[in-house]
Amino acid sequence: MININVLIAFYSRSGVTEALAKAVAEGAAKAGAEVRLRRAREFVDPEVMAQAPGWQESAAAMNARYPAPTAEDAAWADAIIFGTPTRFGNVSSELKAYIDSLGGLWVQGRLNGKAGSVFCSSSVQHGGNESTLLSMYVPLAHLGMIIVPTGYADGVMFKAGTPYGATSISLNQAKSPSSEDLDVARWQGQRVAMVASALKAGGMIQAAA
Numbered sequence: 719m720i721n722i723n724v725l726i727a728f729y730s731r732s733g734v735t736e737a738l739a740k741a742v743a744e745g746a747a748k749a750g751a752e753v754r755l756r757r758a759r760e761f762v763d764p765e766v767m768a769q770a771p772g773w774q775e776s777a778a779a780m781n782a783r784y785p786a787p788t789a790e791d792a793a794w795a796d797a798i799i800f801g802t803p804t805r806f807g808n809v810s811s812e813l814k815a816y817i818d819s820l821g822g823l824w825v826q827g828r829l830n831g832k833a834g835s836v837f838c839s840s841s842v843q844h845g846g847n848e849s850t851l852l853s854m855y856v857p858l859a860h861l862g863m864i865i866v867p868t869g870y871a872d873g874v875m876f877k878a879g880t881p882y883g884a885t886s887i888s889l890n891q892a893k894s895p896s897s898e899d900l901d902v903a904r905w906q907g908q909r910v911a912m913v914a915s916a917l918k919a920g921g922m923i924q925a926a927a
């Protein structure tokens with residue numbers, strides 16, 4: 719496998735999506751990729767955060783573990799895997815703000831041909847994981863990325879997840895991702911790294927400037 723770089727850019731308020739992100743990172747690293755794990759930052763007022771018990775503490779702890787994602791990270795990457803908790807069936811504004819910050823790279827065509835993939839966590843079973851994942855395919859298409867679904871291309875996919883990306887159901891953050899959820903996330907990281915490797919070998923991905 720040739721050397722490839724995988725950026726995992728995620729938002730997580732209370733750690734559920736973070737657990738999926740770490741498993742995605744394990745899978746990409748297993749495939750031989752160099753991995754950067756990055757957490758998108760909040761931009762709401764601290765008073766708003768203080769109204770949700772534990773939000774500030776959890777954000778501070780995760781921010782100490784992960785830098786914020788930058789445009790340089792996206793330029794460095796051969797693949798970008800985006801993760802978010804669902805927000806009313808859609809992507810979190812924190813992760814979307816990072817995606818929106820990539821306009822400078824988009825206008826230069828610098829993300830064209832890179833592999834892109836998505837994962838998500840919801841509170842309840844029909845709470846919007848799939849709609850969130852599919853909604854995130856839209857900006858990936860605009861950015862010119864080659865969307866990599868999880869599909870049913872491995873046995874782990876018949877036990878958990880969705881064909882669009884890894885998921886978990888947290889029951890209002892009471893439940894961590896199951897071992898089956900984490901297997902899907904690892905598979906996703908591995909698969910995206912392998913696809914990015916093939917894209918790079920085929921000349922689809924520009925070298926980072």
Ligand SMILES: Cc1cc2nc3c(=O)[nH]c(=O)nc-3n(C[C@H](O)[C@H](O)[C@H](O)COP(=O)(O)O)c2cc1C
Pocket residue numbers: 729730731732733734735736802803804805806807808839840841842843844845846887888889890891
């Ligand atoms: C503003 C807001 C909107 C949410 N919308 C949904 C929703 O539509 N469906 C759902 O199942 N969970 C919803 N949730 C719950 C989170 O998506 C869920 O608990 C997730 O597992 C949290 O992941 P995290 O620990 O990575 O932040 C919402 C939470 C917040 C704060």
